[in-house]
Amino acid sequence: MRRSDLGEFEEVVLLAVAALSPNAYTVAIAEELESETGNLVTSGAVHAALQRLEQKGYLRSVWGEATAERGGRRKRLYAVTALGGRVLQEARAVRSRLWDRILPSIRLEWS
Amino acid sequence: MKSKKSAPGPPPRFVTNFIKMLVAPHLREEILGDLQERYYRRMQQQGAAKAGRRYWLESLAYLRPAFIKRQKEAFPSTFLLDSAMFENYLKITYRTFFQNKLYSIINVAGLSIGLAAAMLIMLYTKDEISYDQFHEGVSQIYRVDRKIIKSEGIAANSGYTGYFQGSRFSAGVPEILAFVRLQQAQVEMKMGTEIQLQAVSLVDSNFLSVFTFPLISGNAKTALLDPGSVVITEDMAQKQFGTTDVLGRTIFLKDGKGFNPVTVTGVAKNCPQNSSIKFQVLRPLNVSASEESVNENWFRFFLNTFVVLAPNTNVQTLNAKMQKVFEADAAESIKMIREKYGLADVGLSFFLQPLTEIHLSENVPASDGLSDAGNPAYSYILSGIALFILIIACINFVNLMVARSIKRAKEIGIRKAIGGNRNQLIVQFLGESFLLCLAAFVLAILLVQVVLPVFNQLSGKALALSYLVDFKLIAGYIILFISTVLLAGFYPALIISDYNPVRALNARFTLNGKNYLQKSLVVLQFGLASFLIISTFVIFSQFDFLTSEKLGYDDSDLITIEKWSTKHDQAALFKEQLMKNSNITGVAFKNNGYSGNTVKVNQDQKVNITYETIDASFIPLLKIPVLKGRNFSRSYPSDSTHSVLVNEAFVKQAGWKEPVGQEIAFFDTHEKYRVVGVVKDYHFKPLTEKIEPQLFTMNPGSDYGMFYIKIKPGSETSSLKYIAETFKNMFPLDSYSYGFKDQENLKSYEAEGKWKQILLFGAILTIFISCIGLLGLSVLSAETRTKEIGIRKVLGASVAGIVASLSRDFLKLVLIALLLAIPLAWLAANKWLENYPYRIALNGWLFAFSAMIVIMISLLTISFQSVKAALANPVNSLRSE
Numbered sequence: 003m004r005r006s007d008l009g010e011f012e013e014v015v016l017l018a019v020a021a022l023s024p025n026a027y028t029v030a031i032a033e034e035l036e037s038e039t040g041n042l043v044t045s046g047a048v049h050a051a052l053q054r055l056e057q058k059g060y061l062r063s064v065w066g067e068a069t070a071e072r073g074g075r076r077k078r079l080y081a082v083t084a085l086g087g088r089v090l091q092e093a094r095a096v097r098s099r100l101w102d103r104i105l106p107s108i109r110l111e112w113s
Numbered sequence: 114m115k116s117k118k119s120a121p122g123p124p125p126r127f128v129t130n131f132i133k134m135l136v137a138p139h140l141r142e143e144i145l146g147d148l149q150e151r152y153y154r155r156m157q158q159q160g161a162a163k164a165g166r167r168y169w170l171e172s173l174a175y176l177r178p179a180f181i182k183r184q185k186e187a188f189p190s191t192f193l194l195d196s197a198m199f200e201n202y203l204k205i206t207y208r209t210f211f212q213n214k215l216y217s218i219i220n221v222a223g224l225s226i227g228l229a230a231a232m233l234i235m236l237y238t239k240d241e242i243s244y245d246q247f248h249e250g251v252s253q254i255y256r257v258d259r260k261i262i263k264s265e266g267i268a269a270n271s272g273y274t275g276y277f278q279g280s281r282f283s284a285g286v287p288e289i290l291a292f293v294r295l296q297q298a299q300v301e302m303k304m305g306t307e308i309q310l311q312a313v314s315l316v317d318s319n320f321l322s323v324f325t326f327p328l329i330s331g332n333a334k335t336a337l338l339d340p341g342s343v344v345i346t347e348d349m350a351q352k353q354f355g356t357t358d359v360l361g362r363t364i365f366l367k368d369g370k371g372f373n374p375v376t377v378t379g380v381a382k383n384c385p386q387n388s389s390i391k392f393q394v395l396r397p398l399n400v401s402a403s404e405e406s407v408n409e410n411w412f413r414f415f416l417n418t419f420v421v422l423a424p425n426t427n428v429q430t431l432n433a434k435m436q437k438v439f440e441a442d443a444a445e446s447i448k449m450i451r452e453k454y455g456l457a458d459v460g461l462s463f464f465l466q467p468l469t470e471i472h473l474s475e476n477v478p479a480s481d482g483l484s485d486a487g488n489p490a491y492s493y494i495l496s497g498i499a500l501f502i503l504i505i506a507c508i509n510f511v512n513l514m515v516a517r518s519i520k521r522a523k524e525i526g527i528r529k530a531i532g533g534n535r536n537q538l539i540v541q542f543l544g545e546s547f548l549l550c551l552a553a554f555v556l557a558i559l560l561v562q563v564v565l566p567v568f569n570q571l572s573g574k575a576l577a578l579s580y581l582v583d584f585k586l587i588a589g590y591i592i593l594f595i596s597t598v599l600l601a602g603f604y605p606a607l608i609i610s611d612y613n614p615v616r617a618l619n620a621r622f623t624l625n626g627k628n629y630l631q632k633s634l635v636v637l638q639f640g641l642a643s644f645l646i647i648s649t650f651v652i653f654s655q656f657d658f659l660t661s662e663k664l665g666y667d668d669s670d671l672i673t674i675e676k677w678s679t680k681h682d683q684a685a686l687f688k689e690q691l692m693k694n695s696n697i698t699g700v701a702f703k704n705n706g707y708s709g710n711t712v713k714v715n716q717d718q719k720v721n722i723t724y725e726t727i728d729a730s731f732i733p734l735l736k737i738p739v740l741k742g743r744n745f746s747r748s749y750p751s752d753s754t755h756s757v758l759v760n761e762a763f764v765k766q767a768g769w770k771e772p773v774g775q776e777i778a779f780f781d782t783h784e785k786y787r788v789v790g791v792v793k794d795y796h797f798k799p800l801t802e803k804i805e806p807q808l809f810t811m812n813p814g815s816d817y818g819m820f821y822i823k824i825k826p827g828s829e830t831s832s833l834k835y836i837a838e839t840f841k842n843m844f845p846l847d848s849y850s851y852g853f854k855d856q857e858n859l860k861s862y863e864a865e866g867k868w869k870q871i872l873l874f875g876a877i878l879t880i881f882i883s884c885i886g887l888l889g890l891s892v893l894s895a896e897t898r899t900k901e902i903g904i905r906k907v908l909g910a911s912v913a914g915i916v917a918s919l920s921r922d923f924l925k926l927v928l929i930a931l932l933l934a935i936p937l938a939w940l941a942a943n944k945w946l947e948n949y950p951y952r953i954a955l956n957g958w959l960f961a962f963s964a965m966i967v968i969m970i971s972l973l974t975i976s977f978q979s980v981k982a983a984l985a986n987p988v989n990s991l992r993s994e
Contacts, residue, residue: 046174
């Protein structure tokens with residue numbers, strides 16, 4: 003797995019799409035991430051990540067319904083592709099393996 | 114601050130618009146939706162203020178290339194001026210140009226005529242406004258003018274002053290640094306045995322240092338110091354000596370009785386054509402102190418006085434200062450003059466006029482001893498006509514371009530269908546217009562070159578194309594060109610590029626809508642053309658009236674010879690000599706020009722008169738009817754000393770019932786005369802002036818200056834020869850020049866003649882270009898209705914009916930144009946005619962006739978095509994579909 007394939011923020015966004023599916027769109031993802039991390043997440047940043055992910059083939063999107071609070075504009079709903087799922091799985095595996103290698107005593111010392 | 118529960122308002126519009134503009138179209142909906150949704154949610158949770166701030170922040174996050182980058186289209190469009198496409202445009206332009214030779218020629222020719230007219234006018238106006246600008250320090254040079262307020266409240270302005278004013282004003286007003294006087298004189302000049310009358314400018318010795326007339330030889334500072342010196346121009350030197358190297362050579366000028374030698378001390382470059390002061394010979398103006406200080410000199414006006422002011426002088430305060438000087442200095446002579454002439458109620462004041470304003474001044478024009486008074490009205494009228502022509506040519510361009518584009522609808526449709534976008538089409542058609550305009554522009558320059566001599570003659574100027582090489586003028590032409598391209602090219606480009614490709618590819622494509630613009634353009638064209646045609650007719654009729662109206666005397670076969678200050682006995686001798694020739698049937702004398710005077714009638718009533726000295730044969734020779742009393746006669750010896758003749762206008766003003774035997778007294782000399790006869794009013798001055806009271810005497814004390822010689826018709830050559838010989842024998846030291854009275858009379862209407870010609874040209878050009886445009890439109894109309902005409906014919910319509918149906922629409926437009934133009938032309942004509950005391954009455958016929966002409970010409974133009982279409986075999990038009 004190459005480093006450039008999935009950035010950290012991209013990974014989080016990809017995960018959020020997977021978690022929010024089938025209702026994953028920019029605003030929902032941004033809000034989700036904001037509430038999860040407590041940091042400010044702009045929709046622009048999320049949108050940019052979504053665009054990149056879609057280009058890489060990890061996501062696909064369809065037009066969703068229009069709502070009044072969007073000024074009658076449609077939203078774009080994102081879903082994880084099979085490739086995206088695999089990439090997520092792989093990322094998770096890498097992390098688990100690394101976690102597993104950390105000795106329990108060290109983990110205790112952190113806290 | 115709003116409550117948290119309030120209904121959400123829109124997010125800050127400025128930011129929204131900014132984002133809308135910035136982000137790529139394909140992302141716009143999503144991004145704007147997201148932004149707005151977040152804003153609303155925040156507003157409900159955190160309030161409007163915070164949401165607003167966050168909205169800013171959120172928006173800023175979109176300022177990244179990923180959102181700004183436009184999506185590539187499925188079919189990449191070519192660059193606006195792709196070289197391959199450019200070649201294609203050129204090719205198409207070339208082809209369409211030669212495919213429709215008629216239209217193209219109409220278009221380019223019309224436009225180049227319009228441009229040429231505009232160019233000529235620009236040359237003309239440039240020349241007009243550049244008058245006298247070439248002098249160094251011109252902003253400090255002023256002319257002393259005077260204003261006389263007459264008893265009737267009429268102010269008479271003049272640029273004439275006398276010897277006196279220059280020295281008095283410069284002595285009394287410190288801001289006046291220097292003064293130069295300029296007096297024009299006709300002096301007899303001798304070259305070999307030839308004696309000719311030569312215009313000589315008498316000037317103060319500082320003339321050449323105040324005005325910038327460079328010398329090619331001689332010293333400008335000293336050339337005019339010596340009374341026996343003379344400065345001549347290059348042309349004059351060439352004419353007199355055949356070379357310009359003439360310093361120290363001698364010229365003979367008549368002074369007093371005989372010819373005196375004067376030495377050439379300088380040769381000046383020829384005066385620029387845009388100079389109010391034009392001279393060929395300059396002589397020092399030598400005024401002795403005694404001559405200058407004669408008492409009345411404040412009130413004698415016969416030369417121009419120019420003054421040089423200190424820099425940054427306020428002219429208004431200077432005028433007041435000058436007036437004080439005058440009132441203090443002239444108090445004595447004012448008193449004396451009032452006693453002598455009874456001019457108690459006449460006011461006189463002096464004021465300064467900038468040299469640069471003299472040429473186009475309506476207040477005090479350059480006529481007083483200076484040449485080329487310009488009439489600003491000419492500039493306006495000419496510019497107006499040029500604008501008319503240019504507008505009409507542009508309208509043609511627009512109409513024909515749009516009309517032609519209908520034939521090109523398929524090309525446009527295909528271009529659009531295969532992915533050409535609107536901008537490309539605009540570029541293409543603007544480019545075509547540009548090329549056509551460029552061609553027209555080049556043609557226009559050639560045209561200007563060709564017609565410049567004619568125009569010079571018309572306008573009385575000596576313009577040259579080299580005048581074009583002037584930064585401002587070139588800039589002007591470039592602006593003219595660009596605005597023509599835009600004016601003529603933009604509208605067609607917009608119209609054409611707007612075609613719906615589906616409809617454009619359809620075979621039966623016509624312009625949609627009612628084409629109000631096109632119609633109103635045609636109306637405007639014909640309105641302008643009709644206006645000019647009517648104006649031309651009015652001027653023609655007035656001119657005709659002026660030149661053919663009976664003058665009240667007989668000016669046929671009448672030769673006039675001007676010879677100043679001829680004593681009565683000399684004149685009688687001359688007459689005796691002349692009468693020996695059998696071809697000469699009569700000789701009469703008169704003083705030269707017209708002198709004004711005032712006489713007293715009915716004790717103290719004043720009458721301003723034109724005063725003439727004649728001999729007994731004058732009235733019968735000119736066949737002026739004597740209404741009451743009798744003509745002067747030799748049988749009454751007292752006639753030459755105590756009798757006068759007056760005209761009807763005089764009698765009217767004096768209010769006499771029985772004029773013969775009434776007594777009149779001259780104001781200045783108090784001499785008393787008795788009226789012996791009344792002559793019928795005759796136009797002794799041009800018809801542009803009213804007949805004023807006139808008085809004739811035979812006073813032997815005043816000299817004659819004009820001979821009238823009546824000859825037998827057909828004997829001109831031999832009579833003229835005889836007269837010239839007799840004159841030479843009688844007066845060997847005088848220059849001889851003659852004229853025919855009727856031709857001289859015609860000369861008084863030169864201004865009208867010029868207007869007539871200018872307007873005639875303008876009218877012909879406008880109607881010509883308008884008709885060209887109409888022709889193009891009627892061709893188009895006939896073409897688009899080919900099928901309709903075919904079907905009508907098959908169904909039995911007559912040729913006349915079809916012609917009528919084709920012409921009706923256009924004729925309607927022409928009629929509307931006429932209806933608009935006639936009242937305007939009527940107003941303008943009335944205004945113009947007000948200047949003439951003797952004028953034609955505007956009648957309906959004049960307008961009807963002009964309207965007829967416009968209608969006839971346009972009908973002819975339209976029917977040319979309509980008839981062709983109507984006569985065509987319907988088989989041809991119906992066969993192919």
